[in-house]
Amino acid sequence: MSTFRAPKGTNDVLPPDSGWWRHAYRVFEDVAEQFGYGLALTPLFEDTEVFARGVGGDTEVVEKQMYSFLDKGGRSITLRPEATASVVRAAIQAGGVQGRLKASYWGPMFRYERPQKGRYRQFYQGGVEYLGSGSPEADVEVIEFGYRYLERMRVPHVDVHINTIGDAADRARHRTELIKYFLERFDELSPDSQRRVETNPMRVLDSKADTDVIADAPKPSDFLSDEPAEHFDAVRAGIEALSIPYTLDSTLVRGLDYYNRSVWEYIPRTYDAAQSSVGGGGRYDGLFEILGGKPTPAVGLAMGVDRIFLASEAAPPRSLLDTFVVVADDKKRTEARTLVSELRREGLRVDMTDTVRSVKAQFKEADRSASATAIVVGDEWSSGLVAVKDLKTGEQQEIPIKEIGRWLRA
Numbered sequence: 001m002s003t004f005r006a007p008k009g010t011n012d013v014l015p016p017d018s019g020w021w022r023h024a025y026r027v028f029e030d031v032a033e034q035f036g037y038g039l040a041l042t043p044l045f046e047d048t049e050v051f052a053r054g055v056g057g058d059t060e061v062v063e064k065q066m067y068s069f070l071d072k073g074g075r076s077i078t079l080r081p082e083a084t085a086s087v088v089r090a091a092i093q094a095g096g097v098q099g100r101l102k103a104s105y106w107g108p109m110f111r112y113e114r115p116q117k118g119r120y121r122q123f124y125q126g127g128v129e130y131l132g133s134g135s136p137e138a139d140v141e142v143i144e145f146g147y148r149y150l151e152r153m154r155v156p157h158v159d160v161h162i163n164t165i166g167d168a169a170d171r172a173r174h175r176t177e178l179i180k181y182f183l184e185r186f187d188e189l190s191p192d193s194q195r196r197v198e199t200n201p202m203r204v205l206d207s208k209a210d211t212d213v214i215a216d217a218p219k220p221s222d223f224l225s226d227e228p229a230e231h232f233d234a235v236r237a238g239i240e241a242l243s244i245p246y247t248l249d250s251t252l253v254r255g256l257d258y259y260n261r262s263v264w265e266y267i268p269r270t271y272d273a274a275q276s277s278v279g280g281g282g283r284y285d286g287l288f289e290i291l292g293g294k295p296t297p298a299v300g301l302a303m304g305v306d307r308i309f310l311a312s313e314a315a316p317p318r319s320l321l322d323t324f325v326v327v328a329d330d331k332k333r334t335e336a337r338t339l340v341s342e343l344r345r346e347g348l349r350v351d352m353t354d355t356v357r358s359v360k361a362q363f364k365e366a367d368r369s370a371s372a373t374a375i376v377v378g379d380e381w382s383s384g385l386v387a388v389k390d391l392k393t394g395e396q397q398e399i400p401i402k403e404i405g406r407w408l409r410a
C-alpha cells in the first residue's frame with residue numbers, strides 16, 4: 001500500500017513541537033490587543049481577480065505563484081497568497097471605512113514557490129492592517145508593532161530596513177527613468193527581467209538574478225516630491241523617538257504592486273542572509289480604489305511565522321499540563337475523573353489516562369506529556385487527601401483535596 005505524504009513545500013506541526021506555534025499565536029493576539037487591533041476573519045480563497053488586481057498582474061506572486069483553479073461553478077478561485085487584498089476587499093464590501101479600522105489576522109498563505117528552508121508553499125503569517133489613516137503616526141505604529149512582536153518572540157538583533165517609494169506621480173517619473181536605464185543595459189538582464197522592463201520595471205528591482213544591474217539603477221528617493229518626503233521624515237523621526245533600530249535601504253521596493261510611500265522589512269542581523277526577512281510591510285493608499293472602493297489611505301504589515309520560528313530563541317513552553325492525575329486505586333477512577341473535571345473548570349490544565357493502567361505506566365505518561373506535577377489518587381483519598389509529586393524535583397507531599405486547585409495555581 002502506498003503511504004501518503006504532506007504535499008511538497010508544506011509542513012505538519014504536531015505536539016509537542018507545536019507548543020512553540022501556539023505560543024507564537026498567543027503572543028501575536030496579545031500584542032494585537034495591546035495595540036488596539038480587532039480581528040478580521042476572511043476566506044482562505046477569493047475570486048482570482050482580487051489578487052490579480054490587488055497584488056498586481058506583473059508581480060512574481062501573481063504571475064508564477066498563485067494556486068488558482070476553477071470551482072464546480074466554473075469560477076476562477078485562488079488560495080490567498082497574502083491577506084491584505086482580502087481584508088481590503090472585505091472592508092469595501094462592508095461599506096468602506098468610516099474613520100479608522102484596525103484589524104489583525106493570522107493564518108496560512110499559499111504560494112507556489114520553489115521550496116527551501118524558510119520558503120514554503122503553505123506558510124503562516126500574522127498581520128495587521130491600519131485602514132483609514134494617512135498619518136505618518138500610523139506607519140510608525142505599525143512598524144513598532146512588528147518590532148515589539150519580534151522582541152516578545154525573542155528574535156535577536158532585529159534591524160528595520162526602511163525606504164520610501166513615493167506616491168503615484170513620483171513612481172511614474174521613476175518608472176520612466178528606470179525603463180531608460182534598463183534598456184541601456186538590456187543584454188545584461190535575465191529573461192524574466194527583460195520581459196518586465198516595459199510592463200513593470202519596478203519589479204525588475206526585486207530580481208535576485210540581476211543584482212549588478214540593479215545596484216546602479218535610479219532609486220525611488222531620486223524622484224520624491226515634497227509631501228511624501230516630509231511623510232518619510234516624520235516616520236523616521238517617529239521610530240527614532242521609540243529607539244527602534246533601522247537602516248535606510250534605498251534599494252528596497254518590495255514585491256507587491258500596491259505599496260506607496262513607506263516600505264520596510266524586519267531583518268535579524270544574525271540570520272541566514274538568503275531568507276533574511278522575517279516580516280515586512282508598507283503603506284498602500286491606492287489599494288481601496290484598485291479594488292473598487294473609495295480612496296482610503298492605509299498601512300499594514302505581515303510577519304512570517306515560519307521564519308520567526310527559525311530565528312527565534314524562545315524555547316517552547318516547558319509544560320503542557322499543570323498536573324497529571326494518577327489513579328493508584330482502580331476503584332477510585334470515577335472520583336479521579338470528577339477531580340480532573342473540577343480542576344479543569346478552575347482553569348487548570350489537567351489530564352489522566354484513558355483507561356486502567358499500572359501506576360508506573362501512568363507516571364510515564366505524565367512525563368511524556370511534560371506535566372509539571374502528578375496527583376496520586378490512592379489510599380489517602382478516604383482521609384480527604386491526595387499525594388502531589390513535583391515531577392522535576394521528585395518531591396512529594398500530601399494536600400487536602402479541597403485545596404489542590406489553589407495549591408497548583410500558587
Ligand code: AMP
Nearest residue numbers: 118119120123277278279280302304307
Ligand atoms: P510578503 O507577504 O511577501 O510581504 O512577506 C511577508 C513575510 O512573509 C516575509 O518577510 C516572510 O517572512 C514571509 N514569507 C513570504 N513568503 C514566504 C514563503 N513562501 N515561505 C515562508 N515565509 C514566507
